Structures are given as C-alpha cells and as structure tokens.
Amino acid sequence: MADIVARDLSVPVAGRQLTLHKFARRKSTIAFVMALPLILVVACLVIYPAFYSISLAMMNKSMQYFNIFTSKNNFTFLFGRPTFWMVVEQTVLFAVTAVIFKALIGFIAAHFVHNLPAQGQRKWRGMLLIPWVIPPAMSTLAWLWLFDPSYSAFNWVFAHLGIPQVAWLGNPYWARFCVILVNVWVGSPFFLIMYLAALKSVPEQLHEAAAIDGANWLQKIWYVNLPMMRNIIQITALFSLIVTFANFDIVKILTNGGPVDQTHVFATWAFQWAIWGNDIPLGASISLFMAPILAIAAFLILRNVSRRGNEA
Amino acid sequence: MAQVALRNIVKTFDRTPAVQGIDLDIADREFIVLVGPSGCGKSTTLRMIAGLEEATSGEIFIGDQLVNDVPPKDRDIAMVFQNYALYPHMTVFENMSFGLRLKKFPKPEIKERVQVAARILDITDLLDRRPKQLSGGQRQRVAMGRAIVRNPKVFLFDEPLSNLDAKLRVQMRTEIKKIHQQVTTTTVYVTHDQVEAMTLADRVVIMNAGRIDQIGSPHEVYHTPKTQFVAGFIGSPTMNMLPCRLVENGSGLTVRLSDWLSFPVPPSRAARYRPRVGSELTFGLRPEHIIEGRGEVPPGAAAFQARLDVVEPMGMETMVYFVVDGVEVCGRVNPAAAGRVGESMRLVADLNQMHLIDPRSELVL
Amino acid sequence: MTTATAEAAAGHGHRVRSGSISRGRRRTLYWSYFFLIIFVIFFLTPPLYMFITSLKSSAEISAATNPWWVYHPTLSNYIDLLTQNQYLVFFRNSAIVSVCVVSLTMLISVLAAFSLARMKFWGSATLATGVFLTYLIPDTLLFIPLFKTFAFIHDKTGIELINHWWVLIILLPTLTVPFCTWIMIGYFASIPKELDEAALIDGAGYIQMLTRIFIPVALPGIIAATIFCFTVSWANFLYPLAFTTSADQLTLPVGIVTTLIRGDVYAWGQIMTGALLGAAPPLIIYAFLMDYYIAGLTAGATKG
Numbered sequence: 001m002a003d004i005v006a007r008d009l010s011v012p013v014a015g016r017q018l019t020l021h022k023f024a025r026r027k028s029t030i031a032f033v034m035a036l037p038l039i040l041v042v043a044c045l046v047i048y049p050a051f052y053s054i055s056l057a058m059m060n061k062s063m064q065y066f067n068i069f070t071s072k073n074n075f076t077f078l079f080g081r082p083t084f085w086m087v088v089e090q091t092v093l094f095a096v097t098a099v100i101f102k103a104l105i106g107f108i109a110a111h112f113v114h115n116l117p118a119q120g121q122r123k124w125r126g127m128l129l130i131p132w133v134i135p136p137a138m139s140t141l142a143w144l145w146l147f148d149p150s151y152s153a154f155n156w157v158f159a160h161l162g163i164p165q166v167a168w169l170g171n172p173y174w175a176r177f178c179v180i181l182v183n184v185w186v187g188s189p190f191f192l193i194m195y196l197a198a199l200k201s202v203p204e205q206l207h208e209a210a211a212i213d214g215a216n217w218l219q220k221i222w223y224v225n226l227p228m229m230r231n232i233i234q235i236t237a238l239f240s241l242i243v244t245f246a247n248f249d250i251v252k253i254l255t256n257g258g259p260v261d262q263t264h265v266f267a268t269w270a271f272q273w274a275i276w277g278n279d280i281p282l283g284a285s286i287s288l289f290m291a292p293i294l295a296i297a298a299f300l301i302l303r304n305v306s307r308r309g310n311e312a
Numbered sequence: 313m314a315q316v317a318l319r320n321i322v323k324t325f326d327r328t329p330a331v332q333g334i335d336l337d338i339a340d341r342e343f344i345v346l347v348g349p350s351g352c353g354k355s356t357t358l359r360m361i362a363g364l365e366e367a368t369s370g371e372i373f374i375g376d377q378l379v380n381d382v383p384p385k386d387r388d389i390a391m392v393f394q395n396y397a398l399y400p401h402m403t404v405f406e407n408m409s410f411g412l413r414l415k416k417f418p419k420p421e422i423k424e425r426v427q428v429a430a431r432i433l434d435i436t437d438l439l440d441r442r443p444k445q446l447s448g449g450q451r452q453r454v455a456m457g458r459a460i461v462r463n464p465k466v467f468l469f470d471e472p473l474s475n476l477d478a479k480l481r482v483q484m485r486t487e488i489k490k491i492h493q494q495v496t497t498t499t500v501y502v503t504h505d506q507v508e509a510m511t512l513a514d515r516v517v518i519m520n521a522g523r524i525d526q527i528g529s530p531h532e533v534y535h536t537p538k539t540q541f542v543a544g545f546i547g548s549p550t551m552n553m554l555p556c557r558l559v560e561n562g563s564g565l566t567v568r569l570s571d572w573l574s575f576p577v578p579p580s581r582a583a584r585y586r587p588r589v590g591s592e593l594t595f596g597l598r599p600e601h602i603i604e605g606r607g608e609v610p611p612g613a614a615a616f617q618a619r620l621d622v623v624e625p626m627g628m629e630t631m632v633y634f635v636v637d638g639v640e641v642c643g644r645v646n647p648a649a650a651g652r653v654g655e656s657m658r659l660v661a662d663l664n665q666m667h668l669i670d671p672r673s674e675l676v677l
Numbered sequence: 678m679t680t681a682t683a684e685a686a687a688g689h690g691h692r693v694r695s696g697s698i699s700r701g702r703r704r705t706l707y708w709s710y711f712f713l714i715i716f717v718i719f720f721l722t723p724p725l726y727m728f729i730t731s732l733k734s735s736a737e738i739s740a741a742t743n744p745w746w747v748y749h750p751t752l753s754n755y756i757d758l759l760t761q762n763q764y765l766v767f768f769r770n771s772a773i774v775s776v777c778v779v780s781l782t783m784l785i786s787v788l789a790a791f792s793l794a795r796m797k798f799w800g801s802a803t804l805a806t807g808v809f810l811t812y813l814i815p816d817t818l819l820f821i822p823l824f825k826t827f828a829f830i831h832d833k834t835g836i837e838l839i840n841h842w843w844v845l846i847i848l849l850p851t852l853t854v855p856f857c858t859w860i861m862i863g864y865f866a867s868i869p870k871e872l873d874e875a876a877l878i879d880g881a882g883y884i885q886m887l888t889r890i891f892i893p894v895a896l897p898g899i900i901a902a903t904i905f906c907f908t909v910s911w912a913n914f915l916y917p918l919a920f921t922t923s924a925d926q927l928t929l930p931v932g933i934v935t936t937l938i939r940g941d942v943y944a945w946g947q948i949m950t951g952a953l954l955g956a957a958p959p960l961i962i963y964a965f966l967m968d969y970y971i972a973g974l975t976a977g978a979t980k981g
Contacts, residue, residue: 030883031796035804038789044809044850045819052822063825085792109716112709124713126967133963133970135912136950137930142723145730145945153726153744185720186810189975197975217705246815249914253934257764267915275919284821291818298813302806306881364874385880397871401893410889411879458879 057285074285083261084267088177088289091265095245097295098183103186103237106191114193114199125196132189132284140253144169145180147254172262175255177261183249187243191236197227198232231304238301242294266290315340316361316466316498321370323356330356332522343492343499343559345366346540348519349544354471354502355521361500362468363387374465375459391468392458394475396451398443398458405439408457429460432494433487448479455546460495470499473508485511488492506546509532509621535665540594540674543667549599549631551667552641558588558668567595567668570637578612578663585677586670596667599631602643604650612664619656632657724956731755731950738945755949764951766925767932770842771955777792777846782906783854783899784883790861791887795873805862812855819851820919827920841927845917849910857902860973864898865891901973902964907957909930 022159026121057075058068066075113124131139146153147168155165169175206224215223226233248267251257257272264272266289272285316338323331331353338344338417340392346354347583361372363384372379381388390411398570400405405426406413412422433453443451446632453498454471457466474650489512492499501507509516518525518533518541526538535542543551557568558577565577565585575587605615618634618641632643641658651657668677730738732750742748758764792798793805824945827838839843868891892899917931924936933951963970 010775027796027829028798031792031801034788034792034796035798035801037853037971038808039804041809041850041854042808045823045848046855047812049819049822049826050743050814052826054816056822069793109713112713112716115705115709116713122967124717125971128713128715129967129971130724130960132907132974134724134956135908135914135930135959136936137912138913139723139729139955141934141948141952142727145949146723146726148943148945148978149742151741151945156741156744177779187724189720192843193971193974241816242813246817248817252914252918267815269818271915271919274824280821280825281810284825287818287821287833290815292814294813294818298810301813302810359766362874362878366876384874384878388877391878393871393875395871397869397875399872399890401874410876412881414885433691458875463880494854671780 012257032244053284053288056281058282061279061281063281074282077282078285083264084286085265086261087264087269087286091290092244093114093176094265095181095182098180098187098244099237099240101184102187102240104193105188105232106195106236107233109188109192110195111225113196125193126193130189131185132193136186136249137253140182140250140309143178144254145183147178157296167220169255170259172259175263181249181256182254183244183247184251187240190240190293194232194236195229198229202228235301235304237299238304242297245293245297246290258302282300314371315342316500316553317371317373318357318361319371319373320460321357321360321372322368322604323353323360325367325562329522331360334519334524335518336524338528339497340501341498343512344517345401345501345503345513345515346501346502346517346519347506350504351521352519353522354504354519356469358470358502361466362389362391388465388466389468389632390462390466391470392452392455392459392472396443396455396475396495398454400443400537401444403440404435404454404457407454408461409442413464414639419612421602425461426457432460432491433457446478449484452476456488456491458489458597463497465498467497467499469499469503471472471503472501473503473505477606481508481564487510504599507548510546512614514547518545520545535540537667537676539676540596540669543596543669543676549642550603551596551598552670554591554595554636554639554641555671556668557592558585558590560589562588563590565592567666569595573616573618573636575614575661575666577666580612580664581666584627588668588670592671594669594671595662596669596676597663598665599642600644602641602659602661603662603664605660606649609660610662613660613662615660617656617658618653620653623650623653625650632659686820687815696959706890724953726782727953730945731953733946734942735946737792742930750980754946758947758954762937762955763924764932767790767929768954770932771911771929772958773844774849776854777843777908778849778910778931779903779906782850782857783903785854786849786902787892787899790865791891793858793897794862794865808858808862809854812859816852816913816915820915823848824919839920840922840926842917842928844920845913845928848916848920849913853906854907857906860898860902860914861895862904864895868894879885897969897972899903899969900966902967904962905973908960908970911959916938 056063056074058066060067060073068075109128113121113128116124121274145151149170152166152168154168158268162200166174168178182279203226207220207229209218210224245265246267247265251263251265252271255263257268261269264287270283270286272283273286274280275284316336318336320336321331321334322329334353334451336344345356347352356365360367361374363382367380373386377600399410402410408426408429409422409468411424417425426439427436430439433456435450435453437458438446438450438454443454443560446454455472469488472483476484484500484507492512501512502507513530515527516530516533517527520539520607526533526542528536533542533546537546540553544553554569559566559568564579567577568572570573608644609615612621618636620632621635621640622631624631624633624645627647629644630647632641632645632650634643645657645659670673670677726745729745729747732747732752734749734751734753737747737749789808793801793808824839827844831837831839864942872890872894873886876890880890912930914930914934915927917928920925921931924932927935929951933948933955
C-alpha cells in the first residue's frame, strides 16, 4: 500500500502538530470521506431497515406498542396458523429443488458448451444466457400465458398428442411445479456461466493425465472436474439459494400465492399481509424468517471465499 | 547541487527493523549502486529517498533541502520501476509526458523534451504505440524515457533489469551506462545482481540486513572487501572460504588449511597478521587466483597438488574443483592445462591476493 | 487417448479442428450439439412465444388456432402500445429512474471502491466485507420497514414519499451499490500498486490518480458494473409495486402487469408486446456488450 502521507502520530517528531488543515489532508480522512456515501447508503437503506424490521415484528398491528412479551404477539399468531407452516415448507421446497435443478442443468450445459470449438462457444453461450437477461417479471408473464387455463400453448400440443390437458396453475401440485420450473428457467444460465468459467480454469493436463490413467468421460467429470470446481459450485449454489429463497417476482406474477395459498413464499406472503392486509408488523415478522437461512448461507459463502483467497 | 545525503536513516515496519542506521553521501552526477540480497533494505532506502516510504527517524537531503516532509512530486526526482509501471491506457508519448502535463508545461516544450529523450533511447518510432504492443526491453526504455523527460535532480532505479531475460539484461546494462554518460544526472540504482553493480557503479554500496557493510569503488570492494559478507557477495564465482589456522614457524607465517595443504603468508602481510598467530581464522582466495601450475612459481605464490573432484569446461576457461577437508574449493585454469576428474593436478595459488577473516566479527583483517 | 492436436496447457476450448479428428471426438461433438439444441429450445421458447403472440390480433388469439404460428401477423399491438400514452409513461419512468440510479450508484461505488481498495482507514477492511454482506440482504426483507419509514416521514413532515416514481431513485441504490462497489474493488485492487507510485512521482494527486489512471484502466469493470446496475434497476419489480400505485407513477414491469390485466380480461397480445418491449433494453445492451455483461456476472463470485 502506497503509505505516503500517513502520519504516524504515536511517534512525535519534532515540529509536527496536528492542525485542522493537516487532518483534512490526511490520507485516511480523504479515504473516509470518499467512502462516506457508501456508508450512508448502507446504513440508512440496509442496516437501519433491517433492525427496524426486527423492531416492527415485535409490535402489534396498529404499531402502538410492543406486544412481543405478551401471549398474543405476531409470532404466536404465525406459529398457530397452518398457512404459515405451509409457507415455510413451500419456500424451502422451492429454494432447494430449484437450486438443485439449476445446478444440474448449469453443470451439464457447461460441459457441453465447453466441448465445442472455441469460436462456436460464444454463439451458444449467448443464446443460453437470454433467460437471465430478460427481466424476470417479463418472462414470468410469458410463462403465465403459456400456462393459461384456456389458451395454454402446452395444452394445445398435448391435445394434439392425445395427452390429457393439465390445469397448470389451477392445480396446487402443478402450480408448485410451474413455480419451480420458471425459477429454474430464469436461474440456470447464471449457473451455466459460472460453471463454464470454472471449467475453463481446470488445467487440461489433468484431463490428459486422467485419460492416460484410463478414465472415461464420466470418471473424468467425477474425479477431475468436480473437485476442481468444488469451490465455485458451492459459492454459486449458496448465492442462488439466497436469491431463490427470497424470490418475489415469479410467485407474485405467476400464481400470487395461489391456489389456496399453496405456492406462497415468505416474500409474497409478507407482501400480502403488509400491503394488502395493512398489517405491517406481521409482514415484517414473516419476512424475518428469511434471515436465519440468509445468515447461514452468507457465513458459508464468506468462509468459502476467504478460503479460496488463501489458496490462491 | 544535486547531491543526496542520508543521515542515520532508520526504518521500522511494525517493530521489524528494515533499515538500521544508514549514512550515505552521494555526490552530484555520481552513479551509485545499492546492492545486497533480498531483504537487506536497499529497496526500502530507495523508496525513502523517493518519498514513497517515510523514514522512522533520520534525515534525507536532496540538494541542500531537507525532504523528509516533502511529498514525492515535489522532490524533483524520477523513478524507474522493476515492473516498468507504464500506464496501460496511454501511448508511449502520453506515458512519457504525463508528469509534464500534470505540471501544466506548455505543449511545444513537452513535445521537444519527449523527442529528445526518445532520441537518446532510440524509441522515436514507438511514440504512438501502447505498452502492451511493446517488448520488455522497449517498455523499460519507455520507463527510462519517462524519467529523463522530467529532468530531475536524481534518478532512482529500482531493480529495473530483473524482469528481463539474461541476454537482454546485458544489453540494457550497457545502454544504461551509455545513457548516464549522456544524461549525467545523479543516479541511485538498486539491484541484487552484483555484476550489474560492478559494471555500472561509480561507487558500490553493499547492504546487509539493514546496514551498510561497505562503500567503495568497484575495484575497492572487489580487491579489498571489508567484511566476510562483502568478500563472498562480490565476484562470481564466489570467493573460496576455508577455515584455517595461522601458525608461525621459522620461515614466517603459514596458513594451515588441512593436513596436506598449507600456504605461506607473503612477507608484506606478516606484520598485519602477526598479532593473530594461533587463532582459527577464515582464509579467502578468489578462484581466479588459483591457476594451473606451470614452470616457475612467481613470488608470493605457492604451488600444490590436488585431486580434481569436478571439472567444468566453460569455453574460455575451465573451472576445477577440489576438496579440502570437506570444503569444495574452486580454481580457474586454462582449458588446455586442465586435468581430468580424479586426476591429481598441479595448481598455483597467488597468495598476494589472499584474505584472512576473523570468524567471529566477520571482518577482514 | 484422443488425438489432441495443439491442445495448449490452458487452451481448453481451443481445440484445433484438423482433418483428423478422431471418431470418439466427433461423436462427443454431435451429442453436445444435440443436447445443447434441446437446452436452447427450452431456454428460448418463452421469448419466442412472446414474439409470436405479440404479432397476433386479439381476434386471432381468442380464435384459439395454433398458438405457435401467426396466420395474420399484425403490428397493431405495437402501434397501440407505442402511441398510447400510458405505456410510454411507464417506459419514461423506468428509463429516468434507471439512468439516475446508474449515475448515482456508479458515483458512490467508484469513490468508495477507490477508497477501500487503495487507502486504509480505520475499519476499511471490515467495511469491504460488510459491503459484500449487505448485497446478500434481499429487498424482500427491507421493503416493509422502508415502507413504514416513508409513511412515518409523511406523517411527520408532510413530504410524500410514497407513490412517486422518483422515490425509487433513493431506494434502488440499495440493491446496486453493494454489488457495484464489490466489483469495482476487485478491479481496482488488480491494478498494480507501482502504477500508483509512478503517478505519485509524476505529480498526481488522489483525484487525478482516480480520474486519469484508475478509471481508464479499470474501464471494462466500470462498464460491466454499469450494465449490471442498469439491468437491476430496470427489472426491479418489488419496490415499484410496493411504493407506487397511481398509473402515471408506475415503472414498466409493474405497469404492464397491473394495467394490462383488467379484472378477468387479459389483453394477451398487448401484454406480450409490452413484455417484449420491456425486455428490449436489457436485451439490446446484452447483444452489443455481451462480454461486459458476463464479466459483471462472474466478477462477484470469482473476484472474491
């Protein structure tokens, strides 16, 4: 670090006094001032609301007093409602299933793209990333249209093939399937790109050595690629877990939580209570349930990132 | 005018002393080289002169000005970095003129200065290129051009040739020497390569573990090293050093290296060494002073037989190695006269060039 | 063993296709293309369908003919939307919000990243990690307390922060600043320190170092961060949905969803057209600046 004008104040050198002017010129002061907008943004728009959220969760509906220590608070209310437990189950189900499939598709597709000659890779990569580029809200509308009860394009194809029609968004189980499907559709390209980059950094010599040792393609993937990519795989999965867990757009537009609350996730349910139901504290308490998972995932990511930093 | 003076410079990083008291006077137009192994404090000293590090204590003078508190841009210095540090997004011309543009020099003068420097460095046809289009040697020249253009009081070079391949390094060494003859600015040059130090310097400053071991001309440090470290650091291949015992007998002083090998001390040295008779010392002799033994032995030299352990033909000369009490000793002989491995060969050691070193203080007697 | 011709140590995809590609190699290639085509069909069907539908009149849609083909293509949907004031208002709102958010974010991020990557001050290392962590806090957690805070400010000071599109300019930086700062820190940190020192000796002050050295050299990173920032602001659905309600204050994603669906009647032709046009800006940027786009994506996780 270019430690130029950093005055070491603990060692008094004759004649140097800390005047206000010198303080302003200090490198650390300038640095702090430059970082100040960032600190303000983070403090006011992230840290403060996060804590306020906790405080809100402990209040009653009209936000006049704290009822956390009484027997009738937001949490007892939630724990007593079966819908709440459904939401928990649904959110976890969506997040875990979607991430697993996204990782699988991303992993497989990355290998196929990697197999292509270099010039061709760009084209295919370009096409395959499109679901990620389109704003999720827009693409979810397309899926909504594809799953339309009367005009579903898929049902039209099924009809011609003799397969019975599916009530995509009307049936609870199919609705859940659709939410996961759209989630996977939107998120797989991210995994594809990350895994492709990780794949490219696996030294080709390892594959050659494995080939000499007698490994077939599957074994090469299992014994060479997978371990070398392990770090990226974990980080990407954790990132995605956080994002999928907190997902709002897809569920809101596709099903709005229905049918019969069977596809609600924390984000949409919290929205419903806070904005439509006018019960802000309850909404806050619901959204807080996302926090533990996020914290664990964040911790794991940090640990992975710093470990990789040390290896490098 | 543009001398540099360092008075008792100390630099500590987090309680680790990097430089432990340096006193140095550099004369105007002198080319001084700070040389030593990694970690000896030479780069830190250079950076303190530049103002990139602040001295923990001590005083630095450039010209007559005390510059401890003066930021780098006001010290009127220019620096050439090991990794060239060229601005990748600027052309060669822009790289060289950046400092002048910041100081708001008039455009015609900038152009003139850059052209002059480019001519000296032979890079006039590269002025419109970007750094990534240049080879290592070309980049290094641009870095030097950037320094020359500023017309500073002092040039500072921080291991500029370390990133070049061997052949290019030799070439650039000569270039730098020629440039110094043209542009006679005071230069402080840091390197770990003692060959560079010897070939480029007016005076060599040998540093070891944060202190200066010796300052002197290349000739001085080569022929009259003051410490064991200097003796071993300067010169390639390194000086042979063997434990010995100084004894006195009827015919004068003798250095006893082993059961089978002893050398008589030349009479001119007798007075200097007599007080140490009986002690265990370290005997030093450079390989080029052990040559093939043919015909008469000149005064001050001694002939002996040794069984060759390794023979390295180098083309112009052949290096022969023999073992004395477990220590491998190197000699430089004419290829025609060299013996073969396992054979015994007659060698002559020129003891006028010997050194005796006190093993405890590591000072040369 | 495959005839691996000219496979340089790090040149994975750079397989030189000479005439003598072995049969095993060719087979892998065919299988790759086969599966990739399947993936592409999966990934590109919805956008394609959006396009097809956008060319259909509502008559053709309700006639329930082959949904995958347009028999009487018409641009009426496009014309309607683009001449109708409301859609253009949505577009305008989104555009202004995004541009402002991008400018604000990049200003904050570049300054902060320069400070955190190069200068030390008390707590700067913690702040850098903290920035990364805040990126992980989702907007779905923050929107409720922010909503309440805005309502509170309205009660106390009369400043109405809800139901104005420009509020989003204050809110959206939450999502973009942490990640953009993180990206920029990575890019700035990869600039060799000797460049700083050379600039110092050449006489540059901090601002000059930033504007004349760091920003030009880290330009790819800045472009990547800008693209990321724009895409996030443009696509954001939750904040506009929660904080704006009147039709003239909505941004594009929310506008399409709420106004084109009147009760039970879905004007699908217009919806798909609106969605396609709404997806256009990110897609166009992507088409021209794909490499920067991808660099922005991978920067977060790999520049750890």
